[in-house]
Structure formats: C-alpha cells, structure tokens
Amino acid sequence: MNFVAQLFRRRQMQDDLTEEIRLHLAQKTEDLVEAGMARDEAEAQARREFGDVTQVEEFGREMWGWPRLEELLFDIRFGLRMLRKNSGFTAVVLLTLAIGIGANTAIFSVVNAVLLRPLPFPNSDRLMFLAESNRDIPEMYVAMPNFRDWQSMSAGFESMAAVRIHGATLTGRGEPERLSLREVTAELFPTLGVKPIVGRVFTLDDDQVNSRPVVVLSETFWTREFERDPRVLGMQLELDGQPYTVIGVAPGRGFRVIWHADVDAYTSLGRIENSAGGRADHTGLYGYARLKPGVTVDAARADMRRVALQLAKRYPNTNSGQSAVVLPLLGSTVEDVQRPLLLLMAVVGLVLLIACANVANLLTSLATVRRREIAVRSALGAGRARLARQFLCESILLSLIGGAIGLIAAYCITAAASQTLTHLPARFVPRCDEINVDPTVLLFTLGLSLLTGIVFGVFPALAAYRADPNEVLKENSRMTGMGLSDMRLRNGLVATELALSLVLLVAAGLTIKSLFRALQADPGFQSDGVLTASLVFPPPKYQPGAQTQTLIRQLTEKLARLPGVQAAGMKYPLLGPYEDNFVVEGRPRPPRGFEPYTEISIVTPGALEAMSVRLLDGRYFNTCDDEHAQRVCMVDDIFAERYWPGESAIGKRISIIETPTTPPQWATIVGVVHRVQNDASGGPTLPGSYFAFAQESVAGGSLVIRSTQDPVSLMVAVRRVLHSLDPDLAVSDVRPLSDLTRERVAPRKLSSILLSLLAGIALVLAAVGTYGVMAYMVAGRTQEIGVRRALGAGPVDVLRLVMKQGIFVALGGLVAGVAGSLVIGRIASPMLLGVKASDPLILTSVGGLLMGVAAAACYIPARKAMALDPIAAVRHE
Amino acid sequence: MNKIDQRDLFPGALEMMILRTLKRQPLHGYALAQHIKQTSNELLQIEEGSLYPALQRMLKAGWLTAHWEISSTNRRVRTYTLTRTGAKHLEREMSSFERMLEGIKRVLSPVKP
Numbered sequence: 001m002n003f004v005a006q007l008f009r010r011r012q013m014q015d016d017l018t019e020e021i022r023l024h025l026a027q028k029t030e031d032l033v034e035a036g037m038a039r040d041e042a043e044a045q046a047r048r049e050f051g052d053v054t055q056v057e058e059f060g061r062e063m064w065g066w067p068r069l070e071e072l073l074f075d076i077r078f079g080l081r082m083l084r085k086n087s088g089f090t091a092v093v094l095l096t097l098a099i100g101i102g103a104n105t106a107i108f109s110v111v112n113a114v115l116l117r118p119l120p121f122p123n124s125d126r127l128m129f130l131a132e133s134n135r136d137i138p139e140m141y142v143a144m145p146n147f148r149d150w151q152s153m154s155a156g157f158e159s160m161a162a163v164r165i166h167g168a169t170l171t172g173r174g175e176p177e178r179l180s181l182r183e184v185t186a187e188l189f190p191t192l193g194v195k196p197i198v199g200r201v202f203t204l205d206d207d208q209v210n211s212r213p214v215v216v217l218s219e220t221f222w223t224r225e226f227e228r229d230p231r232v233l234g235m236q237l238e239l240d241g242q243p244y245t246v247i248g249v250a251p252g253r254g255f256r257v258i259w260h261a262d263v264d265a266y267t268s269l270g271r272i273e274n275s276a277g278g279r280a281d282h283t284g285l286y287g288y289a290r291l292k293p294g295v296t297v298d299a300a301r302a303d304m305r306r307v308a309l310q311l312a313k314r315y316p317n318t319n320s321g322q323s324a325v326v327l328p329l330l331g332s333t334v335e336d337v338q339r340p341l342l343l344l345m346a347v348v349g350l351v352l353l354i355a356c357a358n359v360a361n362l363l364t365s366l367a368t369v370r371r372r373e374i375a376v377r378s379a380l381g382a383g384r385a386r387l388a389r390q391f392l393c394e395s396i397l398l399s400l401i402g403g404a405i406g407l408i409a410a411y412c413i414t415a416a417a418s419q420t421l422t423h424l425p426a427r428f429v430p431r432c433d434e435i436n437v438d439p440t441v442l443l444f445t446l447g448l449s450l451l452t453g454i455v456f457g458v459f460p461a462l463a464a465y466r467a468d469p470n471e472v473l474k475e476n477s478r479m480t481g482m483g484l485s486d487m488r489l490r491n492g493l494v495a496t497e498l499a500l501s502l503v504l505l506v507a508a509g510l511t512i513k514s515l516f517r518a519l520q521a522d523p524g525f526q527s528d529g530v531l532t533a534s535l536v537f538p539p540p541k542y543q544p545g546a547q548t549q550t551l552i553r554q555l556t557e558k559l560a561r562l563p564g565v566q567a568a569g570m571k572y573p574l575l576g577p578y579e580d581n582f583v584v585e586g587r588p589r590p591p592r593g594f595e596p597y598t599e600i601s602i603v604t605p606g607a608l609e610a611m612s613v614r615l616l617d618g619r620y621f622n623t624c625d626d627e628h629a630q631r632v633c634m635v636d637d638i639f640a641e642r643y644w645p646g647e648s649a650i651g652k653r654i655s656i657i658e659t660p661t662t663p664p665q666w667a668t669i670v671g672v673v674h675r676v677q678n679d680a681s682g683g684p685t686l687p688g689s690y691f692a693f694a695q696e697s698v699a700g701g702s703l704v705i706r707s708t709q710d711p712v713s714l715m716v717a718v719r720r721v722l723h724s725l726d727p728d729l730a731v732s733d734v735r736p737l738s739d740l741t742r743e744r745v746a747p748r749k750l751s752s753i754l755l756s757l758l759a760g761i762a763l764v765l766a767a768v769g770t771y772g773v774m775a776y777m778v779a780g781r782t783q784e785i786g787v788r789r790a791l792g793a794g795p796v797d798v799l800r801l802v803m804k805q806g807i808f809v810a811l812g813g814l815v816a817g818v819a820g821s822l823v824i825g826r827i828a829s830p831m832l833l834g835v836k837a838s839d840p841l842i843l844t845s846v847g848g849l850l851m852g853v854a855a856a857a858c859y860i861p862a863r864k865a866m867a868l869d870p871i872a873a874v875r876h877e
Numbered sequence: 878m879n880k881i882d883q884r885d886l887f888p889g890a891l892e893m894m895i896l897r898t899l900k901r902q903p904l905h906g907y908a909l910a911q912h913i914k915q916t917s918n919e920l921l922q923i924e925e926g927s928l929y930p931a932l933q934r935m936l937k938a939g940w941l942t943a944h945w946e947i948s949s950t951n952r953r954v955r956t957y958t959l960t961r962t963g964a965k966h967l968e969r970e971m972s973s974f975e976r977m978l979e980g981i982k983r984v985l986s987p988v989k990p
Contacts, residue, residue, distance in 0.1 A: 013936075016943070017929065020955045024907045024925070027952065051926030059930045063937055 017060040079394035097402025100355030103348040105410035113435040122193035127329040130287030141282040156300030160289040161187035168239040178732035183269040199248030207270030215244035219252040221264040240538035279318035301326040358769040360456035367460035388461040395457025403449030498813025501762035506821035508759035509842035511752040524676035526612040530737035531711035536700030544697030564707040569607025572701030585653040604693040610706040618671035626694040631667040639687035711736040770857035778861040786873025795866040806858030896967040905954035
C-alpha cells in the first residue's frame with residue numbers, strides 16, 4: 001500500500017475495525033439470543049468467545065498507525081505540558097540555554113563569515129598568495145626579476161600576477177589628493193577572475209615597458225570622485241604630474257577583502273618594470289596565482305621551491321637561502337584573526353558546556369522530584385526505553401526553544417558587532433562587514449541545539465532508565481532516599497562547572513593583565529598633543545636630493561614656528577616595521593644571510609623631539625647633519641646595551657648592508673635614545689637605529705608635530721604651510737598620534753572585553769548550578785537535619801554540615817580548573833605579552849573569587865537549613 | 878500481537894484457512910469465524926477475535942480487500958474478498974504446507990516391521 005495513502009487511510013482503517021468488531025459482537029449476541037439465551041448472558045458469551053477487544057483494536061492501531069511518530073508527538077505534547085507546569089524551572093533552563101547557544105551562534109557567525117566563507121572570487125579555493133622568504137624572514141616581498149622567473153619557470157599555475165603597493169598624488173582636480181594605488185601586472189584581473197564594471201582592464205600591450213600610461217579606477221574612487229559617471233572613460237588623470245588615460249573601472253569588494261583596505265586606482269607594473277628594482281630589492285611586491293585544475297597546494301609549493309632553488313643557484317649573490325612562499329589566499333587573508341577567533345570559539349564552547357552541566361543538574365533534580373510519576377508510569381507498563389525517550393524528548397525540546405531564543409539574540413548581537421567592527425578606524429577583522437546569520441549558521445545552531453539537548457538530556461534519561469519502579473513505589477512519600485550515585489553525579493557536574501568557569505576567569509584575567517601591560521608599557525614616546533600626517537614627494541618633480549631636502553627643511557622649520565608648536569619633524573616610517581641587516585665596525589662580519597637585523601627609522605631634526613623620545617646619551621640630530629656632513633646615526637638603549645655593554649656607544653660606527661656587494665657606508669653614532677615600541681604585539685624586539693633624513697634618499701614620510709593646542713585644530717594650518725611651499729603636494733592620514741596608539745591596543749581591548757563578559761556569564765552560571773545542588777541537598781536532608789537539631793546539634797553544626805559538602809565540591813572544581821588553566825595558558829601564551837598562566841596574582845584572585853561565589857551559593861541554602869524548626873523538619877513530608 | 882500469534886495453530890495456519898475460505902466466496906468477519914468453526918467441527922478452538930488481527934495483516938499485505946455492504950440478513954457488514962496476490966500466496970502456501978504435512982505424516986506413520 002502506498003505510504004501517503006496509508007497516512008490518510010489509517011484513521012479510516014482503525015474506525016472500520018472498531019465498527020466491525022462492534023457489529024461482530026452484536027450479531028453474535030443476536031444469534032445467541034435467537035438460540036434462546038438471555039440477552040445479558042448472550043452479550044457476555046459473545047465477548048468471551050471473541051477474546052480481548054482492546055488488544056485487537058490496539059493491534060489495528062499499531063498495524064495502520066505510525067506508532068513511533070504518534071508516541072513522539074505524544075512525548076512532545078507531554079513535554080510541553082511538563083515545561084508549562086514547571087514554568088520557573090523552564091525559564092531558568094531556557095535562559096541558560098539561550099545564553100550558551102546564543103554566544104556560540106554569535107561567535108560562529110563571525111567564524112563563518114571571516115574564516116569559512118569563500119573569498120568573493122570565482123573558484124577562489126584555487127587562488128594562492130605568493131611571497132618570498134629567507135632564513136630569517138618567513139614572508140617577505142618579492143623581487144620583480146624573481147617574479148618574472150617564477151612566471152616562466154613554474155608549472156603548477158594557470159596564471160600568476162604581481163601587485164605592488166604604491167601611492168601617487170592626484171593633481172589638476174582642485175585640492176591635490178594622495179591616492180592609494182596598486183601597480184599590477186596585466187594578469188591580475190584575469191587571475192582573480194575580476195571583470196571590469198565599465199570599460200576594460202589592462203591588456204598585455206598596456207603592460208609593456210614604456211607603453212602609454214593608462215589607469216583603471218576602483219569602484220569606490222569612481223563613486224567618490226566621479227559619482228559613477230561612465231563618461232570617465234578616456235579622461236586624463238594627472239598622477240604624480242604625469243597624465244594617465246582612464247580605461248576602466250574595477251569592482252572593489254574582493255580587493256577590499258584581501259587587502260583589508262580600499263584602493264583608489266590601478267596602474268601597470270610592467271610599464272615601469274625597469275625601475276621596479278633588481279633581485280635584491282624586496283619592496284612592496286607580492287604575487288597572486290591560480291592553481292591549474294587538479295594541482296594541489298602542496299604540489300604547487302614543491303614546484304615553486306624547485307624554481308627558487310634553481311634561481312638561488314643561478315644568482316647566488318642575491319638569491320641564496322631564499323625560497324618561495326605559497327599560501328592559500330583565504331588562509332593568508334585571515335591569518336591574523338584565525339587564532340583569536342578559534343580561541344574565542346573554544347571559550348564559548350566552554351560556556352555552553354557549563355550551561356549544559358547546569359541544565360543537566362536542574363533536569364536531574366526535576367527527574368528526582370518526578371520519580372513517583374515515572375515509577376507509576378513504568379508500573380503501568382511504560383517501558384524503560386520509552387521513559388528515557390520521554391526525558392530526552394523533553395530536553396531536546398528545551399534546547400530547541402533555548403536555541404531559538406539564542407539565535408534571535410545572536411542575530412541582534414552580530415548585526416551590532418558587524419556595524420561596530422566595520423566602523424572602527426582600523427579594520428583589524430577582515431570581512432567584518434559580512435558577518436551575518438546565514439543558512440550555515442542556522443544549520444550550526446540547529447545542530448548545536450540538538451547536540452546540547454542530547455548531552456544534558458542523557459543524565460536524567462539514564463537516571464530514569466536505571467530507576468527501579470518497585471524501589472521507588474515502596475519508598476514512603478518522604479523524600480528520604482537520595483541515591484549516592486545520583487548525588488555523586490550532581491557534585492561532579494557542579495565541580496566541572498566550577499572548573500570550567502575558573503579556566504575562563506583565568507583566561508580573562510590573563511588577557512586583562514596583558515592589556516594593562518600593553519597600555520602601561522612605556523612605548524618610548526608620548527602620543528598626546530602630537531599631530532601626524534603622511535607626506536610624499538612624488539617623482540618626477542621631486543628627486544631624492546638637494547631640492548627635496550631643502551623643501552623638508554623649510555617645511556619643518558615653518559611648522560615649528562607655528563603658534564603653540566613645540567617641535568616638528570619628519571619620520572619614516574611613523575611606527576612599524578622597516579628592518580634591514582647591519583654590521584658593526586671592527587666586529588667580525590657574520591656569513592652572508594646571517595647578519596643581525598635592526599629596526600630602522602629615518603628622521604629629520606625635531607622628529608624625535610616632537611614624539612618626546614627620551615635622549616639618554618649624546619645628542620639628537622641637528623641641521624648640520626646634512627648631505628655634506630659625515631654620516632651620523634642614533635641607536636636605542638637595547639642596541640647600545642647589546643653591542644657596547646658598560647661603555648658609551650657614542651662615536652662607534654655601524655653600517656646598513658644595502659646590497660651584499662656595496663662597501664659599508666659607516667655612520668657614526670651621535671646619540672642614544674630610549675627604546676620606541678614600534679608595534680604592540682609584544683614579540684621579541686630588534687635593536688633600533690635612526691638615520692638622518694638629509695643623508696638618505698627617502699621619497700616621503702610622516703610629519704610629526706607636537707603642540708600645546710589640540711592637534712586637530714592644527715590640521716588647517718599644516719595644510720596651509722605645505723601649500724605655501726608647493727600647492728601640488730598632498731598630505732594624507734592627518735590625525736593625532738594618540739589615535740594610532742589607541743588602535744594598536746584595540747584588538748587586545750576587544751578580546752579582554754569579550755573574554756571578561758564570557759567569563760562573567762560562566763561564573764554566574766556556575767554559581768546558579770552550585771546553589772541549585774546545595775539547595776536540593778538541603779531540601780533532601782531536611783528531615784535528617786531536623787533530627788540532628790532535635791538531638792542537640794546547634795545551628796553552627798548544621799552550617800558546617802552543609803558548607804562542608806559545598807566547599808568540598810568547590811575545591812574539587814578549583815584544583816581541576818587550575819590544572820586546566822595552566823594547559824590553556826601554555827597554548828595561548830604567544831598572545832599574552834609575557835604574562836604567564838601561572839601568574840600567582842591572577843590565580844589567587846580568581847581562585848578566591850570562585851571560592852567566594854561558591855561559598856555564597858552554599859550559604860543561602862545553609863542559612864535556610866539553620867533556620868529550620870526541628871519539630872517541623874522532622875514532620876517534613 | 879505476540880499473544881495473538883501464539884494462539885495460532887502454527888504460524889500462518891489461520892491465515893491459510895482464511896484465504897482458503899475466502900477463495901470460495903467473499904465473506905464478512907463474523908461469517909468467516911462461524912465458517913471456520915463449523916467446518917473444523919469445532920475442533921479448532923480459536924478466539925473469534927483473533928481473526929481480526931490476521932485479517933488486518935492480510936489487508937495490509939494486499940491479499941484481501943474489504944468493503945462495507947448490506948448482508949442478506951439486512952445487516953451492515955464488512956466483506957472481505959481475495960485478491961490475485963492473495964490467491965497466488967495461498968497456492969504457494971498450500972503446496973509448501975502439503976509438502977510439510979507429507980513429511981510429518983511419514984515420520985509419524987507406524988514403522989513397518
């Protein structure tokens with residue numbers, strides 16, 4: 001019989017059977033009456049000969065019905081009724097579950113959007129990021145000639161493109177504007193699968209040396225500057241004084257994701273290839289490639305290593321010790337946030353476990369209260385499996401409703417989080433604007449809710465399965481018996497909760513402490529009152545040399561004379577990595593490739609003063625340290641300590657190794673300054689050195705201006721001074737230095753806030769759990785306590801009785817939690833700025849907090865026990 | 878369900894008797910019960926009720942169809958009719974039953990000296 005038809009027919013079939021039986025009995029009775037039997041006797045006889053009517057009907061129901069489905073529906077209906085009946089209990093459980101599942105959904109939706117979702121390019125799983133590496137630097141920019149060799153020698157890629165970070169000043173359209181550019185080879189757009197919105201992208205002809213200069217605009221720039229006018233095609237844009245013809249507009253979304261920033265326009269890299277640097281120049285260039293179908297990442301990587309080895313053999317001077325880095329593009333894009341996000345996911349997982357333990361406890365209590373109900377049902381013929389299923393059904397029902405509430409909460413949280421993260425000045429979470437609740441998240445939440453329901457539902461179901469109805473029914477109505485194994489289970493659950501929340505508290509404590517360390521750490525400069533602005537002297541108008549140096553000198557002097565300004569200068573880079581090898585005069589030179597690194601900064605006179613970098617020895621640079629004077633430099637105290645411990649570094653000479661073949665250009669140390677923290681990661685620090693702007697060829701840097709007034713009010717004056725010297729120069733990133741330093745600790749701040757919040761939730765859940773178990777224990781032992789009181793035990797003895805058990809459980813949790821924290825702390829140690837998981841202050845304070853909360857949770861029921869009237873307690877039913 | 882099965886003579890015997898009876902003519906449940914009782918000369922002590930689970934089973938298996946009608950005695954009855962599948966099943970069962978019976982007979986027949 002057809003399944004669907006059966007669904008509709010089953011009621012009919014059952015009714016038919018019932019009717020048929022009725023008629024059968026009626027006819028039998030009639031026949032017997034006709035044969036001369038009295039009617040009532042005949043009826044009895046008919047029934048006797050028929051047998052068990054109910055059983056036959058039951059058989060029919062099972063035959064035609066869907067007994068499992070019907071039982072399930074019954075279980076659900078019954079479960080809902082139970083939940084309504086115990087509404088207070090239900091509310092607590094639902095809230096607990098909503099918090100647990102909601103937090104997981106929220107964090108998972110971030111993980112999903114940031115780490116899991118494919119990049120917005122066609123077949124993006126085949127896209128790779130390419131970089132070079134050497135013995136010391138795991139990932140560095142690619143030298144242009146190397147890239148060209150990779151292109152021709154590698155076998156694993158369909159296509160390969162190079163991109164170089166660049167900037168240019170846009171003039172001829174009002175106020176000059178500094179644009180963020182990417183110089184790209186013609187292969188970039190086809191490799192990533194990006195089609196132009198308007199016009200075309202680069203052809204190989206556009207990408208030839210000395211071809212006509214053309215530019216592709218980004219969608220954002222096109223929108224901002226040209227209001228999406230398609231007539232922009234064919235227009236001339238003046239970039240660094242040179243006219244470029246606009247040939248097209250490219251969509252910005254995918255690039256924004258992989259570059260973590262908006263770019264204004266693209267120009268051809270191949271066109272300027274001759275000036276793009278030699279094999280030793282690793283400046284701002286990296287590659288993208290698309291794997292051939294069927295080629296694995298490992299195969300492509302091995303192939304690229306082979307190519308790099310060949311190049312190292314062919315060009316030992318520049319390429320020895322160098323290799324190629326091939327990373328999946330998605331992985332390399334989200335690299336920085338992967339670890340913190342997964343850690344956060346683990347943390348919310350722990351919160352959910354605590355919630356589960358809590359709910360399991362509550363349900364087990366309820367199951368104990370319902371023991372008689374269960375015993376009666378099982379005595380009436382309900383199978384144990386059936387009862388266990390009933391419990392599981394109730395718990396899954398609970399977790400599904402809790403999950404639904406959690407989902408709604410997570411939806412609101414993620415919407416808000418996406419907004420906040422997107423509008424942070426530093427977008428440290430890539431793709432944060434994509435965070436939302438999508439089908440994957442829904443599926444995750446559903447699965448998680450089901451799993452949760454099963455995890456916490458198993459305990460009461462097991463208890464129901466094990467219960468012997470005889471025993472329960474024989475017990476008198478007083479709730480004297482509280483199974484030892486039952487109690488042990490609940491104590492274990494509470495200890496687990498306490499241990500897990502201790503781990504979270506420790507984690508929160510550690511991040512907060514490392515945040516404080518990051519905030520309090522002496523960055524080596526003072527950011528308050530300092531305005532910064534990025535300024536570039538674009539070629540061909542400005543060439544490194546006297547003209548630029550004169551302009552810089554005039555500019556900084558004019559700026560320093562502005563009212564309220566105490567010091568002004570230029571520094572490159574403002575903060576951040578710029579590292580190179582160096583040698584110290586008179587010391588044996590290490591073998592090639594093993595020279596030490598130093599963090600370099602190029603500064604004008606006034607720059608270090610403006611940032612209040614403390615001078616420890618010697619002098620700052622002054623205007624006499626120009627291109628005609630002897631080369632000078634400054635080092636920081638770490639540098640001085642390392643190379644000249646116990647003596648003055650002044651007068652010693654060092655040299656940067658620009659290329660292995662050039663002879664050292666010795667620079668004399670004229671001053672020693674305090675260490676400047678260039679990044680906030682807290683990683684190992686390289687010795688720092690400072691060189692004079694006037695003696696180096698740098699095409700730009702950041703203005704740093706210290707004033708007594710609000711830095712923001714200075715912005716207009718700075719622009720005016722600059723344009724009085726050259727109206728075609730553009731400043732960008734004009735902002736207070738304090739903004740920058742705040743941004744550096746923002747991720748750390750965010751993670752401490754999140755962790756503290758989650759740890760707080762965990763602690764509250766654990767406290768509720770402890771309280772629940774203790775209150776249950778007191779209720780169960782009311783009679784015993786009454787007897788003890790009647791026999792002369794004082795209130796303090798009762799208090800001790802209750803507290804002893806609570807503290808015992810809490811201590812168990814404490815020990816397990818500390819052990820867990822030490823393990824977690826070791827895993828997370830790279831993110832902790834040297835704060836150890838075994839930090840005694842954190843462990844003792846967090847442990848104390850936990851014990852305090854546990855004690856408070858025990859004290860409330862203990863007080864209730866103390867206040868018991870012995871007479872009433874003994875009679876307690 | 879198990880209890881009902883146990884009252885069968887042997888598994889499938891009741892079903893075979895029902896099918897055999899219905900092969901001759903469509904009958905309703907009560908008549909079927911009376912018929913089996915009478916033809917077996919009341920030798921088979923079956924509860925009348927135990928017919929119905931067997932009937933339900935066979936309905937579901939598609940060996941029988943059932944429809945309501947008015948009997949010759951002017952009563953509303955549910956008459957069962959054998960289907961083609963049912964007839965085929967009966968034939969198969971009968972032949973295997975006869976083989977089984979033959980075997981039992983041979984074993985049970987007195988040993989010839």
